[in-house]
Amino acid sequence: MSNDRAAAKILNRTALTKLLVQRLKHDEAVVAGIGNTNFDLFAAGHRPQNFYMLGSMGLACPIALGVALAQPDRGVIALEGDGSILMGLGCLSTIATMKPRNLTIVIWDNGIYQITGKQLTATGGVTDIVAVARGAGIAASEWVRDEAHFEQLLDRRFDGGGPILLAAKIDDEAGKGQTPRDPALIRSRFMKGLGTGRGGALEA
Amino acid sequence: MTWSDTLLGLLKDNDVRLITYVPDNVLTPLLTGVNADNYFLSVGATREDEAIGTVTGAYMAGLRGAVMMQTSGFALIANALASLTVPYQIPAIMVISERGTMGEFNIGQSLVARTMRPTLDALGITHHTLTDEITMPFIVDSSIKQAFSTQAPVAFILSPLLTGGNPAARAKLKL
Ligand SMILES: Cc1ncc(C[n+]2csc(CCOP(=O)(O)OP(=O)(O)O)c2C)c(N)n1
Numbered sequence: 001m002s003n004d005r006a007a008a009k010i011l012n013r014t015a016l017t018k019l020l021v022q023r024l025k026h027d028e029a030v031v032a033g034i035g036n037t038n039f040d041l042f043a044a045g046h047r048p049q050n051f052y053m054l055g056s057m058g059l060a061c062p063i064a065l066g067v068a069l070a071q072p073d074r075g076v077i078a079l080e081g082d083g084s085i086l087m088g089l090g091c092l093s094t095i096a097t098m099k100p101r102n103l104t105i106v107i108w109d110n111g112i113y114q115i116t117g118k119q120l121t122a123t124g125g126v127t128d129i130v131a132v133a134r135g136a137g138i139a140a141s142e143w144v145r146d147e148a149h150f151e152q153l154l155d156r157r158f159d160g161g162g163p164i165l166l167a168a169k170i171d172d173e174a175g176k177g178q179t180p181r182d183p184a185l186i187r188s189r190f191m192k193g194l195g196t197g198r199g200g201a202l203e204a
Numbered sequence: 205m206t207w208s209d210t211l212l213g214l215l216k217d218n219d220v221r222l223i224t225y226v227p228d229n230v231l232t233p234l235l236t237g238v239n240a241d242n243y244f245l246s247v248g249a250t251r252e253d254e255a256i257g258t259v260t261g262a263y264m265a266g267l268r269g270a271v272m273m274q275t276s277g278f279a280l281i282a283n284a285l286a287s288l289t290v291p292y293q294i295p296a297i298m299v300i301s302e303r304g305t306m307g308e309f310n311i312g313q314s315l316v317a318r319t320m321r322p323t324l325d326a327l328g329i330t331h332h333t334l335t336d337e338i339t340m341p342f343i344v345d346s347s348i349k350q351a352f353s354t355q356a357p358v359a360f361i362l363s364p365l366l367t368g369g370n371p372a373a374r375a376k377l378k379l
Contacts, residue, residue, distance in 0.1 A: 031261065051264070055287025059257035062249070063288075066261025066269070069222065069245060074265075090250025091257075098247060183291040187264060196266040 001142040002149070005128045008169040009146040013037070013108045014176045016150055016168055017079070018044045020106070023154045028075035029067050029194060033060035033084045035115040037108060039175030041079060048193025052179045052186050058087035061095060061105055068100040068162075071194065075102050075158025082109040082123040089132060095163050096137025102159045105138075107167040114172055133165040141165040207337050207366050208233035211299070212241070214341060215270060218348040220297055221245055222262045222269030224255035226277050229370045230301035230362065234272060252277035253284040260294045268352070270297035275304050275317045278359075282323050285357070290327050293355040297348060299362065302333070306364040309376040324359055331359040334366050 002008075013036060021044040024030070031051045032038035037060070038052040051067075053060055064078035085092075085107055095103065111124025123129050133141035144150045144166055153166055180186070191197040205213075212234060215223075223238045224247040225231065238244040245267075249255035252273045259269035273281075278300050289296050303310075304317025324331045332347060334340045344360060351358040364370075 029265070051261075053288070054291070056253070056257065056284050059253065059260075059284060059288065062254040062257030063261035065247070066222070066258040066263070066267075067265040068261075069247070069258070070262040070265035070267035088251060088254055091254050094247065094249055094254060094258075184293050187292040187294070191264050194265050196264065 001140070002145050003130055003142060005130065005143055007145060008143040010169050010171050011144065011147060011150070012173060013170045014040045014043060014173065016147070016170070017041055019147070019151060020077070020154060021045060021047070026075060026157065026159065027193070028077055028158050029064070029071070030077045030079065031060050031064040031067065033057070033080040035081065036175030037079045037081050037084070038179050039177045042179040043175065043177030048189060050193070051190045054179070054181055054183055058084050060084065061091045062088070064103060064105070065091070065095055065098065065100060067194070068103040069098065072100070072102055073159060074194070075104070077158060078103070078105045080105065080107055082107060082111065082129060083113040083121045085129065086122055086127070089136070092133050092136035092138060099163060101162045103162045104158055105163065105165040107165065108170050109167050110170045110172055112172060114174060118172060129167050130165070138163050138165050141167070144168040206233065207340065208237055210337060210341060211344065212237045214344045214348070215297070216243055217345065218268070220268045220270050220348065222247065222259060222267050223272060224249050224258050224269060225272035226250070226252050226255065228274035228277070228301045228303070229372065230367045231272050231274070234299070252280045256281050256284040256289060256296060259296050260288055260292070263294055263296070270299055272299045274301045275320055276313060278320050278323070279316045285327055285329065289357050290329065294357060295351040295355055296357040297351060298357065298359040300359055301362045301367065302364060303370070307369055307374040307377060309373055320361070329357050329359055331361060333361040333363050335363045336366060340366065
């Protein structure tokens with residue numbers, strides 16, 4: 001497992017998100033954090049099992065944990081920015097304690113709060129988020145070395161082997177899409193995608 | 205039956221199986237009861253907004269949940285309620301042990317307690333203060349059903365009148 005932060009190549013969130021979405025073959029749930037993270041998930045092509053967070057900075061992993069606990073047979077992926085995970089590092093300890101085998105976390109580490117004006121985050125300086133995650137108890141945490149390594153890491157089923165955390169160093173580009181700002185609709189469609197909606201005839 | 209057994213029974217009657225929490229003294233009998241009962245799945249969170257997030261994800265994936273916290277924990281979740289729970293229409297069940305009133309020794313607790321009901325009111329979140337075991341079952345059972353029927357959160361505030369408060373804290377009061 002790669003724990004060499006310095007050797008991680010700088011990649012691109014939009015491209016990696018597309019790669020990830022293409023790999024999803026079993027209706028995996030994807031929960032994407034605030035701002036660029038969910039803009040790029042939307043840009044990769046909407047799927048019924050996507051959940052887009054329009055606020056609640058830092059809660060992508062806790063939300064994904066809830067999905068993973070409720071549907072233990074479904075692979076669940078949380079996408080989160082470095083600034084966002086730094087806001088609530090404690091959730092890594094909670095996840096390590098609960099050990100959801102169907103949960104994968106991907107951290108997009110650009111070392112900045114891109115969307116608010118590119119201010120530096122601690123991961124742009126001294127903090128190594130993979131080391132933090134391992135220290136929290138998520139042993140299967142590693143740096144993505146390059147695009148080929150990312151593809152190799154995704155070449156698995158997401159419903160077992162977790163919890164896993166992958167951190168990718170990315171450039172300072174903005175997200176490419178614009179998620180519709182309709183929380184009730186997002187929730188309703190996500191629930192339909194997970195088979196828990198109650199729209200019935202209205203959804204037909 | 206103690207108040208805590210009755211409350212856990214009401215959660216069970218309504219299929220609320222996931223309990224996320226940050227502990228508090230007054231919540232101890234509830235949390236002990238949850239951990240002693242296989243029916244419940246308990247998640248100890250490190251912050252109350254994290255607990256709200258987990259209950260949100262679980263609800264959307266078909267598992268009903270409640271967040272247990274104390275008054276000061278509620279003060280950490282205004283942003284999660286305003287940007288997640290309320291606009292996404294999540295029927296999160298909140299159980300809040302009320303500190304800061306009727307014998308509080310800690311000035312910080314008494315101040316933060318004053319922010320709780322105004323915050324709930326500002327967000328239009330239904331809240332009920334539970335004061336006794338006679339009215340509690342009707343209030344809790346009907347309000348949980350209303351929350352899930354109307355896709356809206358609800359908060360139950362556990363008054364010291366119901367729980368007896370925290371005797372250790374009361375003992376610290378100056379005469
Ligand atoms: C509680 C809270 N604090 C601050 C903000 C402002 N804010 C919105 S997005 C963001 C930066 C997110 O950074 P990161 O997760 O690293 O994503 P990036 O923008 O770099 O893609 C901030 C600070 C907010 N929305 N909520």
